Amino acid sequence: MRLLDIAAFAVRGLTANKLRSGLTTLGILIGVASVILLIAVGNGASSAVQQSIAGLGTNILTVSPQRAQPGLTAKPLTTADAAALVGEDSPAVKYASPVVSAQATAAYGDTTHDIGQFIGSDPNYFDTTNSSLAQGGLFSADDVQQARKVVVIGSTVATQLFPGTDPVGKSVLVNNIPFTVVGVLAAKGSSGLQDADDLAVAPLTTTQNALTGYGSLSQIVVQARSAEALPDAQAQVTTILNGRHKITGTADYRVVSQDQLLTARTATTETFTVLLASVAAISLLVGGIGITNIMLVTVTERIREIGIRKAVGAPRSSILGQFLIEATLLSLFGGALGVAAGVIGSQFTIAGIQPVVDPSSVLLAFAVSALIGLFFGSYPASRAARLRPIEALRHE
């Protein structure tokens, strides 16, 4: 019963200065909401990256050129290298697609669009990258042979250039060279950091002719026969390329599996999440300091009142309790509103990332905000409770 009465004093203390209580609550609210929201954004980013990489399949190897040892010149990755990777010496390899990529601007009528990735490859590329068609068809091996100016576009490019019309059969200008759209890929969604649908794929030969020239390939994308065959495939690819490039020391290329890529990318996004979380933690701390400040002001302002209470027999514990409850209520209330704001905010897409709320971050933020109230409130509260009645009463 006594506790309830003391809690009532605390509530009356808070409602006596609504504006100040409200602003303090706001400080904690922002702290808690940003912890939840920023961790959710970090989470969303890493799960999007994981999904997009996993979407490529678990049986993919990527071969990319690498700087040679000092004193040696790096051999470019060539179409011939790609062709050599499929054959009797490499039973674990299913396909090996040469890939070049370019920056390109596409135009259709009055509309132009900077394509995120313009890729030149062969028809196996679509199978290897798990890309399926939404409309039209793919280009054929014959199109590659004949270097026909045909292109398959991603869904973002389709909606940007052809709003409301069917792109298939239309002619687009890519860097002022006319290409015929033969197909539109099904949407894959954003990978968090880049839009996987903002791409166009054309035959390798055409792309080299028109856009990139005949230098080194950007990549060779290798598909193993199965996920289990991946280590074998990696070994076979390495053997063949070492032979062709006459490698004795450090190779002038790099073979990376999806798994390795996934690990590397996940590590990157984890760093990103930690960064976001520390920013959020700082704002929570600032909110806590706000509570201490307000409690100090409140206590100083009410020292006479504390003196009166002590003069009529309030024990130290009840004064301490009253101010601790005030501080805790402030931070609990702010924390609860912050959880609500954080969770609601996480329903929206932020900077292309769909946040994923981590329940433990909600719990953590809420618990921390309650503890902040207790911790930061206890100093001014115990200072108030220690005053001798007459000292408090004389305070001006």
Next chain:
Amino acid sequence: MSPVIECRNLRKTYGSGDTAVHALRGLDLTVEKGEYLAIMGASGSGKSTLLNILGCLDVPTSGQYLLDGIDTGEFDEEQLSLLRNRKIGFVFQSFNLVPRTTALANVELPLVYAGVRRAQRRDRALAALDLVGLKDRTHHRPNELSGGQQQRVAIARALVTSPAIVLADEPTGNLDTDSSREVMGILDRLHASGRTVVLITHEDDVAAHATRTVRVVDGAVAEVMV
């Protein structure tokens, strides 16, 4: 039977070194149960310092203060707050009501800390306000009451716990003649009902209500008048 209040060689020094102020210099005082004592003396002679110590709001630098025969120097902070709550009612010259809080809530305050139940608290606070003639002002806040009314609320708060001792530091110091008369009437009734009353005053006609008057000079009791 031991006296209610017994002070032996009380000293109180504020500050230290050159700037030290010796407010009490070896004061002895005894107050018997049921007495009505007036303390007089020049301003700065140490009257308030003495009364604050009697009310357990402050502690002497040295000397003993026995309350009901028990040395208050032995008490810890928790026991002192219990004494203030149960045994002593204190009335200040400047009223000292909790601001922005109704008269009723102010009078209830000591009962809250005494752990009295809500309903009973209300009844007792209303009875105390009735006793000081403020039954119709229960929901007024201090800033909505006159000085005399505020002092009567303060007296109601001092007597609501039925303390054995009522201490009043110039209770009429800030009041006009009519209000003073009302306040003194209430203190007279408290004395008549058996309480020990100690009050500080400058005015002879206020002191005349008491059964005994002492004069404090330079921090010691100089003269006892009957």
